[in-house]
Amino acid sequence: DNEPLMRALSKLIYLNNPDLVLFVGEALVGNDAVDQLSKFNQKLADLASSPTPRLIDGILLTKFDTIDDKVGAALSMVYISGAPVMFVGCGQSYTDLKKLNVNCEDAPQISCKTLLFTCDLSQMF
Numbered sequence: 001d002n003e004p005l006m007r008a009l010s011k012l013i014y015l016n017n018p019d020l021v022l023f024v025g026e027a028l029v030g031n032d033a034v035d036q037l038s039k040f041n042q043k044l045a046d047l048a049s050s051p052t053p054r055l056i057d058g059i060l061l062t063k064f065d066t067i068d069d070k071v072g073a074a075l076s077m078v079y080i081s082g083a084p085v086m087f088v089g090c091g092q093s094y095t096d097l098k099k100l101n102v103n104c105e106d107a108p109q110i111s112c113k114t115l116l117f118t119c120d121l122s123q124m125f
Contacts, residue, residue: 010047013054023056027063030073037077058086065090
């Protein structure tokens with residue numbers, strides 16, 4: 001809700017044209033993360049300097065190792081934004097930041113939690 005900060009961020013995105021714009025959210029906050037993401041994306045659209053605003057391209061969710069099977073908010077974030085969860089944080093160091101790489105062929109064989117959120121499944125990272 002900090003409009004000057006969001007205006008500066010929107011301008012920064014416009015001027016630098018980054019390869020990716022990532023939303024970083026904490027998995028522990030539940031559905032509040034969905035609201036944060038929606039507001040963030042809406043502000044980027046409202047404050048854009050160009051007629052085609054640059055919105056988020058992906059989501060980085062931290063503290064994934066603490067949410068057990070409570071993945072509803074993360075699924076809602078993907079559904080609401082249309083942006084995938086690209087990275088998950090499963091610890092406190094840089095090596096605990098995992099790139100999420102899900103094959104669609106794997107989906108029928110594994111559960112939703114495993115597909116999206118298990119940090120120790122080596123074939124996914």
